[in-house]
Amino acid sequence: MDKRALRILNSAYWGPTGWLKPTADRPPPEDRAYAEQAGYMFPPLAIGHDELIALVRDAADQTTLRAASDAFVASLSTRSLRHRPVLSSFLVARSMPDHTYLHSDYGCQVCGAWPDREVDRSIFNFERHKWGGTRFLEPAFVWFALDRFAHEDQPEPTAEDQRIRRQILSDLADLPPKATATNGERALRAMRSNQDERLGVMEILAIADILQDPAHPGFLNGFVPFAEREDVTARHMDLGYPAGWWRRSHGINATAVDAVFPQP
């Protein structure tokens, strides 16, 4: 961790009252240059849809489910939030079909990306460090999280991380049947965390099919096309697909738990 670079990154996007927009002077150019040199901030990247999809698929080939799962678990005691979206990103990237842009008014029908756009990797990095990610299904973020993982440390979970993982899964199973992913985040209090971090973990566990509504699958066993992800925003403003659909009455998918967390 480079604390100076992280401080510069945070100062670009976050202040005492919340979100900020970087300007030409903030962070100061020499600070920005330092953060870019350290791999914490990045210049804008113009990238076409088809090129992005190739990067996503290549990134999935560079890692394994075990490494991605280990990164997630190793974040639980350490609160190294940047390691959490490696798991969801790997599952989305691994299942993403090779495809060219298929137009809809909302972006590509397959993946949701736009045909051409400028990717702001600095904001992705800010969100990854601050909350463990927020745009879990966005192809550019999926690629970014895996690309950074390939260039950064790849932690091994400790016995304490595994204990927290088992405790969380057990506490999720004990929620009342009507609990949703939004109000069920309290089951994750076995880990040192704030609510935003816990909601992020709920999203990742849903993408991994561990919190699975069978009618709204995640990405462990296949890709759910963008156009087929039933919108939850009208009912659950703070959680995306598929976490917004989960109820505790759907249960915890034991097969998915075994596939994603083979460790005892």
Ligand SMILES: [Zn+2]
């Ligand atoms: Zn696409």
